[in-house]
Amino acid sequence: MILKNIKIRQAKRNDIKSIESLTKYLMAIEEVDDVNKETQLILHHRILPTFNKKTDNKVVVAEIDKKIAGYVLVERLNKLAASMVYIVVGPEFQKIGVGKNLVKGAEDYLKKKKFKVLQATIHKDNKKSKKFHEKIGFEFFGFVMRHKIK
Secondary structure, three states, X not given: OOOOOEEEXXXXXXXXXXXXHHHHHHHHHOOOOOHXXXXXXXXXXXXXXXXXXXXXXXXXXXXXXXXXXXXXXXEEOOOOEXXXXXXXXXXXXXXXXXXXXXXXXXXXXXXXXXXOEEXXXXXXXXXXXXXXXXHOOOOOOOOOOXXXXX
């Protein structure tokens, strides 16, 4: 679905409060222990650095009627690949195509930068996210295992 009143664009500094609010929403859904602390870490270490012109990492936002409906954070993995680190759509804007439009906006940005692959890491039990990504053309490619360093 292509929404007529949606504007997909790179985030601007004046979008930070909306991005912060959406990040809190996402952290609550993911049931992190300290939503406020995790949100601030994400903002300071991942979101704010995207405003540096020298980085390929960017936040792409969806704006509907002058309100930020959602965002996606894309981060460079290597010369050809980038990752969608966070994608979040506000509850009032879900199921109307905002997420799909955000991914398309991220892909458009990455094409201009000559990237060839966009990947997303999702939790194995997140059926909603898995279904969304498969619906828009993502395919599983291997798997990731991790070990916490103690």
